[in-house]
Amino acid sequence: MTDLHDFAPSIPDAFREVVQGRPAEPKVGGDDWLAHLPAQVAELADEWDLVADGPVWHGVCAVVIPCHRDREPVVLKVSWPHEEARLEHLALQSWAGQGAVRLLAADPARWAMLLEPLVHDRNLDAPELLEACEVIGGLMRRLDRPATPQFTRLSDEIDRWIPLCRNGSPLVPRRLTEQAASLLADLRDGCDGRLIHQDLHFQNVLAARREPWLAIDPKPLSGEWAFAVAPVLWNRWDEASAAYNLRAHLRLRLGLVSEAAGIDEDRARSWSFVRLVTNAIWEAEEPHPGNAELSRWIAAAKTMTE
Template sequence: MPSTTEAAALIPDGWREQVSRLPAEGGPSGATWAAGLPRLLADLLDHWGLSPTGTGMTGWTAVVVPVTREGDPLVLKVVWPHHEAAAEPLALRHWAGNGAVRLVAAEPSRGGLLLEALDPTTDLRCEPVEDACEVIGGLLRRLHVPAPPRVRTLSDWLERQLGRLPQHADTVPRRMLDQAESLMRQLATVPEVDGTLLHTDLHFQNVLAAGREPWLAIDPKPLAGRPGFELPPVLWNRLGELGTGSAFRWSVRRRLQVVCEAAGIDEDEARAWVVVRETAEAMSAADDGDRDALTLAISLAKAMDD
């Protein structure tokens, strides 16, 4: 069994300090979890009979270690327990590798996922942006399957956002709040609003090159919802390519159009979801005092206006 010291050496310097600042979301705080991570990582390596082949890579709340088992390349992902990640193993098992990374095994209670190995050095940032958007749309079309039970629902999310709106009358433009409220109430009544399994963080960096297919999605942050809700992350990356002024509006809407066409999503409904979700982003940015994020959210919502 790997020692705690050996496992700790697999975790990039400084990342545990970053995670330690996260407050608890129904489980351990980031600080408590980070303190026990070397032991947890060592236990999971031993449990699955894995041999590390390199230092771990990190996202915001997870560390991913390249490993082998009986000579087969795999990756071990260990996730800090939080609401958005709770149903990740369920979603990956439901997709069964169709458009997404294949789940080999899971220890949900410990946040451990054993996954097929993809190419972490090659994502959609290396592709022309319209080609990348078409790839994302094609993946979404495949990932849109009936949602299984026990996945967070879009109707619950909408209810929470409606409750937040009155608290932001002085920090988010009134017109944006009013428009979002009207759309939230309208969209909450669309058929099967909680019917489809969604990958709510499908952006250019969360699509990696693979061996069995050209591209596969990772890190789903699953939600049971309505197709179109998950499109805003495509607008949050490669910001420098969006331009300014009228070019910004054209570029934003063009990305949306390409993804919608490839995914079979109604573009008008997708624009409405962008306004709704960007209003939620604006409220969070205002809470955090992040002026740049607030400005971007307002600009993206305005770009949806005809």
Template structure:
């Protein structure tokens, strides 16, 4: 039986309640069953993300892999479908899948992520190149980003009273225009959906590969928000914020072969939506104020 990390157990139970307790209780047995099913042997301690555990393993043929088991949640349903569509192109390879148990056997990668790259421009270029590789025709049945447009517009309008205490009206109007003009009709392309820098990892087969996709059908320019978030911790002053972020977004757009203006607009809209989320979540780290500043200079 595996030993579950205590921090993961606590966070899962806190977030999911009784359902989380039941899943945690079943998880050691579930992992054992999957190891037997896929003829794998654990080779290291259990790691974890926010919603699942990852067990490094050795396969029957001697190759390495990781067993990932996620908490059953609608947001995790399309992850294996995205991996299968990419077939290792820009993403880790999917070796086995058990959709009913939210389990996958995946290519093993390093623990170094794009967060560790100090050159912001290079990180933006990596994200752009990865986005271009991932933009394949979306498999049938995936959730569509266009279906979120109405809710996003409603969220911004509902929060406009609060937002207008912190940003000019043109900042809110620009985000609303993007969602109205670009959000409701989007390309039928596969989009990662959660392409922050911690989900771009060093690998042996390729320099960088993505992990943990949500899997949506839509406009790849939506993932430009990752460039804003990824480099935020390295901003030195508000004076240079506009030029710095705009340059990185341009680098991302060119590497992804996307229209610069479309990338800029989606980045601005998602940044303001992030500010709304942060204020609703009580914003203990001042995230909302920073996001509002960024959304304003991107307008």
């Protein structure tokens, strides 16, 4: 059991390595944020009457601390401040535990949430792939509801991505970037209005006690669910790369999710192509782009073309 007033030694080294040296986003740099994190956790523990129950977990952008409050198990999540997590609490509040982890309390100013406990070491990487795709599609159907005005609109992202694709990169085939720019203009109509989880992949679905599977880490957006299929294609990549026919394999994933979610498969394919191409461009813009990563984005994007 960890005393949350002496939290500094419990910050995982792997998490420190991810955050250290990050530029200020939006107001504090990674080193300063890490230095203040123990005091912040102690303050939250006092305000929410928390006692730590076990080792700290972490993702890429947050630490997660199993606790109890009044003998009830809870989880404290504190996120590195970044735009995609800014309205996570509002999305979870809207879903109210229906298909997603239940929000118990939130402190947006400190990027902190109190959540129901899930089975943190059991996600959709374990089940058979086709079953996992159907689970994700079913969760999309359950999470679907109107987005409130606070959320970023997908059409606003289109305004940024069209020039990105038109400018392209020497490392990404021009025919792909031009096709992506053209598709983005066509996809604009009707793309806003639903509250979506834009990072709903196998590791962002955990087993739960009250339901078999619940979504976590939503990165919410006012958009359409066809946009949200793409992460299912680029995760569990070892299985995709080992497939005899990559196109058939990824198209099968896309079809299963689309059918289970009740969304248009052609539109999901178009959005997935766009997201794969923009990922390739962003990778190519890195100071030292990873050849394997870049090849993966390009190969996957080509499978979404006719």
